[in-house]
Amino acid sequence: MTSGTLRGAQMPVEDFEELARSAPETVSLEFLDGRIEVKKLPDGDHGAIIMWMIRQCIQARPDLDLHPEQGLVVESYRKGRARPDGVLAPVGHFAGQGEWADPEGVSMAVEITSYDQDTDRRDRVEKPAAYAAVGVPVYLLVDRDDSTVTVHASPERGRYRETHTFDFGERVSLPEPVRIDLDTEILKRYVR
Numbered sequence: 001m002t003s004g005t006l007r008g009a010q011m012p013v014e015d016f017e018e019l020a021r022s023a024p025e026t027v028s029l030e031f032l033d034g035r036i037e038v039k040k041l042p043d044g045d046h047g048a049i050i051m052w053m054i055r056q057c058i059q060a061r062p063d064l065d066l067h068p069e070q071g072l073v074v075e076s077y078r079k080g081r082a083r084p085d086g087v088l089a090p091v092g093h094f095a096g097q098g099e100w101a102d103p104e105g106v107s108m109a110v111e112i113t114s115y116d117q118d119t120d121r122r123d124r125v126e127k128p129a130a131y132a133a134v135g136v137p138v139y140l141l142v143d144r145d146d147s148t149v150t151v152h153a154s155p156e157r158g159r160y161r162e163t164h165t166f167d168f169g170e171r172v173s174l175p176e177p178v179r180i181d182l183d184t185e186i187l188k189r190y191v192r
Contacts, residue, residue: 086110
């Protein structure tokens, strides 16, 4: 299977969940906008960025955990299932929830762009709409294509009212309820 959308694939969300459970470890599946998405496996730089984010969150907010690859039910978004690169939530929040968790109580979703053809549509269009639709307060996009960090905040009626973009190297203050400051200079190391 290659990265991308399986065109024309429409199925009940229950069938998608069964398919996702039986997918090999080398494949990560999402169900967005009524379509199955095959998410490209992350490269080493992608992994380094998520580990950096985990350390930043733990140091600044020990009351919150950044969970890599935690699946979220983005139900209002056409019965979708998204698997953000990171999900920030209170410690213990996902205990007992299983693979696809309710987004209620999530403070932030984090995505890091991959070098593939679907990144523009998926990370810059579909995912912000999905996370805003279910009320995730902050969506953080680390965009390796143009060396920027974009902070989406204040979800309302399926979109984020506030969007601020910063170049790698700038200091980024994440808004409520996250309240974490990021020095993004290190991100310059993780782009091609």
